[in-house]
Amino acid sequence: MSDDGPVVHGAEAGSDSGQTPPGVPRHRLTVPHLRQLAHGGGGRDAVAALRTAQRSRRLVLLRALVETVDRDVPPDAPWPSAQTAWDLLAEAEAADRAAVEAVLLHPPVGSWLARVLRGLRADAASAPEPEVWQDAAQIHALAAAAALAAGIPFRARVPVLGAGVLFPSLGWAVLPSAAPPPAEPVVEAFRDDHGAGVRCHTGTVRLPDDLGGDAPGWWAIRRLRATHAGVSSAPVLEDLDPWRHYLRRMPVERLGEDEVTRWRELYRAAWRHVAAQHRVDPGGVADCLLALTPLPDRSPADLFSGSAPESYGGFLMSRPSSALDLAAALVHEAQHIKLSALLDLVTLLRGGLEETHYAPWRADPRPLRGILQGVYAFLGVASFWQALREGTGLSDAERAQADFEFALRRGQVEEGLRTLWSEASLTELGEHCLRAMEHTLTALLKEPVPAAAGQAAEEARDDHRTVFRLSQLSCDPDRVRAWADAFEGGRPPPHRYPEARPLTGPSAPEVRTRLMRIRFGDPERFARLREDPPTLAGASVPDYAWAAGDRAAALAGYRRLVAEDPADPVAWAGLGLSLPEGRARDALLHRPELVAALHRELLxxxxDQDPETVAAWAATPSDGVTARGWGVGGRPARM
Known part of the structure; x- marks a missing residue:
């Protein structure tokens, strides 16, 4: 990436034929844009290039759907050919390309397309399920939405979903009286000289001139709007589209006005943090965030957010407890969206699909592609927290939270990058991009953090790694028995440590890090929670003691928990974290799966040996092999 010439990848999709005619220009991502993205940033111009490529990708998939449906559709299907929808889409695009692009790139459209195409091709030996054909008919509603957005006259037969018609990216038309009977699964959408509407056997729903506002029989898509420092963001608040969740179909569930108000207030407050910082271009972030799908609330300390490559610009999220948490999550998801779109244009690593690697931010094994996604996302998040630390206006608690989150995320990125360098098969461009990310990280690693935040972040990473190893790795039973024989016979440990292998078991909760977040970000709430420990699901009394810094009480509590349940990974990890420096702590933090398995075999x-005695014996040097001899720095990248 030493020159400013274009990097050429991927062909522009023709919207009139679905094929790429000779001479059609290919998508171009310039070196400056690629350099911005590789360093973890990316402004509006770079994101616009990604968006253009995503538009073409969406059209290619739509054309594939049209051809598949019209070739294989059942002869008694009640809807017209998919080609008629394609023709209406092309007519609308000719009238208003930008309006139609907004419909095409509505994130649930991508989820719908991917799911329907998978359903149509799931089993070549048998016909798709009837539900797949019904879902495929949604292409007519998509074309009608494009025509409505472009303002052109049209008539189209569109499918009924439940008791209404969904126009993707625009809203939901509630049919009069009741849903049509099975004899009328298709109704007519139109725009004529008198306006737009939906006509069925029970009557006509007239759509308002302004489709952005509710009206009788019309539920408009609502938005979250925020502007700060001259940068605006206005993602859809998606609660209507059945395909808004990239993993499962969801019912139409209109959010109440109070909940919408809470989201809008929270988003405006969060956007002030995003727009005020300079390390991750807020304009690029804004242009990545197209649609937010709210999920049922979790614990306030257990915010969930997620996105998928097939639904470019869309992200799922449970409502966070603070604007800071939401701001960090917005940057996180924007990073995922950028990288996923970039990976549709370029190849950074080969293979990397095996889920056998430790990710310091996930409770389950991940493929190298997932490690790359996490490194890129958390590099942006770490940069965001550092930018906040450089600014003013944070309360003492917010600054303490920023210190902890910054230290934690940059350490996770460092560990993930080490895994990629040692394990991934990188292309030349992939190496360039990893070096750019490493350059950004190196600058972040030089930033000082308060000792309390730095230590808490390091212990949180140790905790995560230890719980992961205890819950996701197992030792060869024969080797464990050999170690137990040596312990029982009063001999030193064997010369070789048992190899750790993947264990198909449930992942364990990250309770202590959740408590540390509350302790730093909301100390008054932490004090209240500690008075009533069961309030936070999954946390025990020793967990609260550990998070509060009372390691003596934590140690006593974890000893009791391990005695009660010798298979509890969270209790074992807490025991290791609470021990003073020494061989026992070293073994429990670097080979916990061996210590726990050996202890269970002895039981x-x-x-009935106490766990610390077993751990100290297992860490005794033997023929030059010590407890820190497993993997890189005692933190193996591969299981």
Whole structure:
């Protein structure tokens, strides 16, 4: 990436034929844009290039759907050919390309397309399920939405979903009286000289001139609007589209006005944090965030957010407890959206699909492609927290939270990058991009953090890694028995440590890090929670003691929990974290799966040894092999 010439990848899709005619220009991502993105940033011009490529990708998939449906559709299907929808889409695009692009790139459209195409091609030996054909008919509603957005006259037969008609990116028309009977699964959408509407056997729903506002029989798509420092963001608040969740179909569930108001207030407050910082271009972030799908609330300390490559610009989120948490989540999802779109244009690594690698931000094993996604996303998040630390206007608690989150995220990125360098098969461009990310990270690693935040972040990473190893790795039973024989016989440990292998078991909760976030970000709430420990699901009394810094009480509590349940990974990890420096702590933090398995084998033999004694013995050097001899820095990248 040493020159400013274009990097050429991917062909522009023709919207009139679905094929790429000779001479049609290919998508171009310039070196400056690629450099911005590789360093973890990316402004509006770079994101616009990604968006253009996503538009073409969406059209290619739509054309594939048209051809598949019209070739294989059942002869008794009640809707017209998919080609008629394609023709209406092309007519609308000729009238208003920007309006139609907004419909095409509505994130649930991508989820719908991917799911329907998978359903149509799931089993070549048998016909698709009837539901797949019904879902495929939604292409007519998509074309009608494009025509409505472009303002052109039209008539189209569109499918009924439940008791209404969904116009993607625009809203939901509620049919009069009741949903049509099965004899009328298709109704007519239109725009004529008298306006737009939907006509069925029970009557006609007239759509308002302004489709952005509710009206009788019309639920408009609502938005979250925010402007700060001259940068605006206005993602859809998506609660209507059945395909708004990239993993499962969801019912139409209109959010109440109070909930919408809470989201809008929270988004405006969060956007002030995003727009005020300079390390991750807020304009690029804004242009990545097209649609937010709210999910049922979780614990305020357990915010969930997620996105998928097939639904470019869309992200799921449970409502966070603070504007800061939402701001960080917005940057996080924007990073995922950028990288996913970039990976549709370029190849950074080969293979990397095996879910056998440790990710310091996930409770389950991940493929290298997932590690790359996490590194890129959390690099942006770490940059965001650092930008906040450089600014003013934060309360003491917010600054303490920023210190902790910054230290935690940059450490996770460092560990993830080390995994990619040691394990991934990178292309030349992939190496360039990783070096750019490493350059950004190197600058972040030089930034000082308060000792309390730095130590808490390091212990949170140790905790995560230890719980992961205890819940996701197992040792060869024969080797464990050999170690138990040596312990029982009073001999030193064997010369070789048992190899850790993947264990198909449930992941364990990250309770202590959740508590640390509350302790730093909301100390008054933490104090209240500690008075009533069961309030936070999954947390125990020793967890609260550990997060509060009372390691003596935590150690006593974890000893009791391990005695009660020797298979509890969270209790074992807490025990290791609470021990003073020494061989026992070293072994429990770097080879916990061996110590726990050895302890259980000794219990099976009737030898009730205390866990610390077992851990200290397992860490005794033997032929030059010490407890820190597993993997890179005691933190193996591969299981």
């Amino acid at each position: 099976r033999r009737g030898l």
